[in-house]
Amino acid sequence: MTTLDEQFEDLYGPLAPFSDFKKGERITYRSEGQTCTGTILWVATATRIAGRDVPVQYIVECDQQSGFPDVVYLGDIVMDPNVSVGQEEPAMVKCPYCGGMHNADQVKFCPNNPSREI
Secondary structure, X not given: OOOHXXXXXXXXXXXXXXXXXXXXXXXXEEEOOEEEEEEEEEEEOXXXXXXXXXXXXXXXXXXXXXXXOEEEEHHHEEOOOOOOOOOOOXXXXXXXXXXXXEEHHHHHHOXXXXXXXX
C-alpha cells in the first residue's frame, strides 16, 4: 500500500524543496472568479512539460467545496496586507544631507547631518 505522499508525488510530481508556502499551511486564493480558502496538501516542484515551463503548483483542499483539490499558482494566492510575512528589508531613503541613500533609520547618523547623533 502506498502512502498519501507517494500518491501525491505520482499525481503531481516531487515535493518542491523551496516554496513561498508549505504543505499544511492555510491560504486564501482566487479560483474561477471566487475567493476561496483551504489547506495546502502538496507543493509540486516547478518542472518542464512538453517544452513548457510549469511553475510551482500548490495542491489545495478547498473549504468551500468538496471533490478534487484545486491547483493553485503563486499568482492566484491572495495576501492579507495587514499580516506581515517574515522580516522585511529596511527601506532605503534619499538623505537630505548628502544626497546618498541610507536605511530610513540611519539618516540621523549621516556624517553631513549638522545635528547628528554620535
